[in-house]
Amino acid sequence: MSQQKPVEYVSATPEVKAVFDDIKATRGVPDVNNFWKYIAQHPPTLARTWGSLKDIMADGALDPLVKELIYIAVSVTNNCGYCVASHTAGARRAGMTDEMFGELLAVVGMANETNRLAVGYRVPVDPAFE
Missing domain, CATH: 1.20.1290.10 (AhpD-like)
Structure with a gap:
């Protein structure tokens, strides 16, 4: 069991919300999945990982x-x-x-x-x- 807690949109920083919004818009989903919520604990990792994944999987x-x-x-x-x-x-x-x-x-x-x-x-x- 993870010791960490997911970052939910309502409590996210503006930096994290911006990445979450891009994930939702790009994927056409109402919410981001748990992977993104957990790595959002470190916003630079969230932004870097999403940017790379978005580019590579296009x-x-x-x-x-x-x-x-x-x-x-x-x-x-x-x-x-x-x-x-x-x-x-x-x-x-x-x-x-x-x-x-x-x-x-x-x-x-x-x-x-x-x-x-x-x-x-x-x-x-x-x-x-x-």
């Missing part, structure tokens, strides 16, 4: 669904249950199906297994891959 060479799928994969590997839940919801909003989710988790599991085998066996990189 449509670009990779579409938003692909970015959400990557985020899920990394979050599963890093064992961040919060991020898995949050970005699974985001991926579903972006069009992820149950079949896609199943395949994603199969790839994540296989990559983790083969990565560990390659590390354990200290397999050198093939010259063709350089």
